[in-house]
Amino acid sequence: MTAPSQIRLYEVGPRDGLQNEEKLVPTEVKIRLIERLVAAGLRKIEATSFVSPKWVPQMADNAQVMAGISNLSGVDFSVLTPNLTGYEAAVSAGAKEVAIFGAASESFSQKNINCSISESLERFEAVMDRAKAENIAVRGYVSCVVACPYEGAIDPQIVADVAAKMIHMGCYEISLGDTIGAGTPKDIRQLLTAAGARVPLSKLALHCHDTYGQALANILAGIEMGISVIDSAVGGLGGCPYASGASGNVATEDVLYMLNGMGIKTGVDLDKIIEAAWYISDFLGRVPASKVAVALQKNR
Ligand code: HMG
Ligand code: MG
Secondary structure, three states: OOOOOEOEEEEOHHHHHOOOOOOOOOHHHHHHHHHHHHHOOOOEEEEEEOOOOOOOHHHOOHHHHHHHOOOOOOOEEEEEOOOHHHHHHHHHOOOOEEEEEEEOOHHHHHHHHOOOHHHHHHHHHHHHHHHHHOOOEEEEEEEOOOEEOOOEEOOHHHHHHHHHHHHHHOOOEEEEEEOOOOOOHHHHHHHHHHHHOOOOHHHEEEEEEOOOOOHHHHHHHHHHOOOOEEEEEHHHOOOOOOOOOOOOEOEHHHHHHHHHHOOOEOOOOHHHHHHHHHHHHHHHOOOOOOHHHHHOHHHO
């Protein structure tokens, strides 16, 4: 199969990117970052998460972030909701799209959301029932699609099974998370062959962390198989608090540079993404974890 002519970038910087930062990022900075991402042309942005503030303090200002971006139109702002408590808080804060997040590893599920995979699916059903009744779109995540920080290699058939259950529940799309970035293109091909047999490839997205520098190669393998939605984080921000060694997500600007070079349309402006990458990186006191933002910093 040849690569699609158009790719949708799903920006996770404000959520996945910032959730693990030690330095508390003020709400104002998060809002200014999201404004820059919108101005760059991104139309799918994960803004925050409605999880326990004891577990993830950096996302405790979720409702304030939602209020601060409520004037931005034409963009789907999604938020993570692990259970009904989170769903209700998200909808009260104005969310029109939520994401439920499961895993293909029992140990990771326990560490991340404090329940087994099957318990998580029951919690998600409750969220889904309400979301259907209230016309809220639901995205699904499956973490540890290649490897788990606690269990090692994960069987692609388990990933396919969890993804199929979440699609059957009513998720409009499933994002397959290489949470610790351990996969190589061969793993991604095996994964997509297994998952693609149960869920149409048009409903699968790739969510690659770049811990081992494999993310761009993995994304290329995915899009050559027909994947047309890619998760990324501006400046290569990110990491998961329950996956030690999980460094940043693949950088939006690195993905964009590759897609631009391949003539694949995204509707996103590279210079504006680089400006956003430097904005948040300057705040965090470091250079972006992205080759492209460093190479093109003359543009900022
Ligand atoms: P729990 O402790 O099992 O929940 O946490 P509980 O139902 O037993 O309740 C305990 C307390 O938490 C209660 O409060 C609840 O009200 C409260 P108390 O009575 O003690 O005062 N509570 C909540 N508060 C706010 N929001 C909620 C909520 N639910 C219960 N939604 C829970 C279960 C899932 C909440 C917890 O484990 C949690 O917050 N985990 C954090 C998960 C997380 O955010 N992980 C990082 C994101 S996932 C990720 O990064 C991977 C991804 O990027 C893909 C990839 O890379 O693979 C998506
Ligand atoms: Mg992630």
